[in-house]
Amino acid sequence: MGQSHTAFRRTSGRRVITGTARRLTAAAGLLALTGGLITASPQAAAAAPKAAAASPRAAAASLTQVTGFGTNPGNLSMYTYVPDGLPAGAPLVLALHGCTQSAQDYYAHSGWPQLADQYGFALVFPQTSGANNANSCFNWFEPGDSARGQGEALSLRQMVDKALALYGGDARRVHITGLSAGGAMTANMLAAYPDVFAGGSIASGLPARCASSVSAAYTCMYSPPDKSPAQWGDLVRSAAPAGTGTWPRVAIWQGTADTTVVPANAGELRDQWTNVWGLGQTPSRTESLGAGTSRSVYEDPSGRPAVEVYSVSGMGHGLAVDPGSGPGQCGSTGTYYLDTVCSSYHTARFWGLDGDEGTGALPAPTGLTVTRTTDSAVSLSWQAVGGAASYVVHRDGTRVGTTASASFTDTGLATGTTYRYSVAAVDAAGAAGRVSSVVAATTTGFTPTCHTASNYDHTVAGRAYQSGGNTYAMGSGQAMGLWNTFTRHTLKQTAPGYYVVDDTGCPA
Numbered sequence: 001m002g003q004s005h006t007a008f009r010r011t012s013g014r015r016v017i018t019g020t021a022r023r024l025t026a027a028a029g030l031l032a033l034t035g036g037l038i039t040a041s042p043q044a045a046a047a048a049p050k051a052a053a054a055s056p057r058a059a060a061a062s063l064t065q066v067t068g069f070g071t072n073p074g075n076l077s078m079y080t081y082v083p084d085g086l087p088a089g090a091p092l093v094l095a096l097h098g099c100t101q102s103a104q105d106y107y108a109h110s111g112w113p114q115l116a117d118q119y120g121f122a123l124v125f126p127q128t129s130g131a132n133n134a135n136s137c138f139n140w141f142e143p144g145d146s147a148r149g150q151g152e153a154l155s156l157r158q159m160v161d162k163a164l165a166l167y168g169g170d171a172r173r174v175h176i177t178g179l180s181a182g183g184a185m186t187a188n189m190l191a192a193y194p195d196v197f198a199g200g201s202i203a204s205g206l207p208a209r210c211a212s213s214v215s216a217a218y219t220c221m222y223s224p225p226d227k228s229p230a231q232w233g234d235l236v237r238s239a240a241p242a243g244t245g246t247w248p249r250v251a252i253w254q255g256t257a258d259t260t261v262v263p264a265n266a267g268e269l270r271d272q273w274t275n276v277w278g279l280g281q282t283p284s285r286t287e288s289l290g291a292g293t294s295r296s297v298y299e300d301p302s303g304r305p306a307v308e309v310y311s312v313s314g315m316g317h318g319l320a321v322d323p324g325s326g327p328g329q330c331g332s333t334g335t336y337y338l339d340t341v342c343s344s345y346h347t348a349r350f351w352g353l354d355g356d357e358g359t360g361a362l363p364a365p366t367g368l369t370v371t372r373t374t375d376s377a378v379s380l381s382w383q384a385v386g387g388a389a390s391y392v393v394h395r396d397g398t399r400v401g402t403t404a405s406a407s408f409t410d411t412g413l414a415t416g417t418t419y420r421y422s423v424a425a426v427d428a429a430g431a432a433g434r435v436s437s438v439v440a441a442t443t444t445g446f447t448p449t450c451h452t453a454s455n456y457d458h459t460v461a462g463r464a465y466q467s468g469g470n471t472y473a474m475g476s477g478q479a480m481g482l483w484n485t486f487t488r489h490t491l492k493q494t495a496p497g498y499y500v501v502d503d504t505g506c507p508a
Contacts, residue, residue: 070158088168091121096182099137111330140184148192177201233275245437255315278438301394302432362433375445388425415445
């Protein structure tokens with residue numbers, strides 16, 4: 001669904017609309033799209049936060065509106081929460097509300113202010129409105145609002161710059177989280193701005209760039225496309241700046257009884273972000289957090305969690321909270337704030353906001369290059385790292401070797417297969433430093449495969465084609481008989497896209 005954007009100019013301290021007003025044609029579609037993607041919480045009727053553009057730190061321990069944070073092409077509002085006495089160099093977290101919610105609502109229930117006080121970081125609560133979207137949803141399915149440098153996405157980026165300037169934050173420790181539509185927008189922001197965000201958390205959300213229209217959004221919510229990990233990963237890589245080699249660490253939260261954003265979305269999100277990191281889809285470990293919640297951890301080559309998936313048994317659509325003052329508790333219940341475990345607490349610890357960011361001191365090796373491939377081996381080289389005693393090499397997220405030099409040859413590989421490699425330097429104490437960017441290598445040669453099926457099924461699978469009611473092998477063009485479900489053949493693939501009929505001697 002197309003949507004025009006509002007442009008602003010500054011006049012006597014007021015915004016004056018000079019472009020075409022944002023259309024409200026999303027109303028009918030988004031009512032269904034977000035009828036569960038958040039209805040208003042009865043607890044959201046708290047007093048509206050006060051504006052204080054001149055000196056937000058003066059009202060540090062309350063939610064404060066900040067204006068003048070850039071051109072704001074997405075027509076968003078910015079609210080901040082800054083603990084008293086916050087030192088310079090503190091982390092920053094953006095927290096995006098769900099549909100029909102507000103910054104105040106998310107501030108009141110999510111538990112993030114409590115954690116900001118405990119661990120010492122600044123919070124930004126962006127807010128959209130009915131002027132942007134009929135149900136006050138972030139427009140995660142609109143390319144003009146979710147792509148780098150455009151609309152709401154750019155407004156969110158400008159909020160980061162403003163907050164870092166106001167509070168002297170650490171630009172290397174900026175994180176973003178969101179619920180439902182806010183979670184879907186979070187995924188898009190991580191894809192568009194991997195150079196801005198060190199980590200993200202997607203609660204009851206959807207894969208990055210899953211939809212580019214209202215109709216596609218319905219599909220993503222209720223029956224997400226079953227793309228391969230590489231296809232999902234390519235959507236992120238194509239949204240990011242060219243040459244990106246460092247990616248955010250991503251937490252994924254999902255209830256198993258969610259009928260609004262079905263649990264399959266968590267699986268697609270996992271596939272997407274593990275692929276971006278060059279990892280497999282088998283977790284390094286799985287553990288129970290109690291309250292029916294399990295955490296599956298996918299570690300990077302240095303052994304540090306890169307992607308975590310939290311599955312909350314029996315939980316419907318919403319944000320997991322755990323009211324109380326005990327260890328690990330935070331947040332308060334409300335409509336779509338569900339009493340299980342405190343997702344914000346576990347997310348903060350995953351990001352290292354509790355002070356445990358746990359990596360070795362050595363930087364990531366640069367210049368990782370494939371120098372040679374054969375049918376069964378891949379040779380790599382990279383720039384040496386000062387202070388490195390050795391290097392660990394990982395293939396598809398699994399350690400395959402250690403070397404003292406800045407080169408390595410991986411052997412015993414399958415022919416015609418693509419592998420993804422990364423390298424980390426290890427210091428004299430045995431601590432692995434940051435991981436290099438991932439490089440892909442494809443071995444030469446081709447391993448023949450055999451496929452026995454009906455002519456119809458061969459055609460559907462792309463191994464054959466039909467013309468005039470007859471079937472022909474793809475590539476070789478050999479005649480296979482009538483195009484139906486009764487005539488069967490065995491096809492042998494001898495090269496990519498090339499099949500020959502081999503009904504004798506080729507194992508099915």
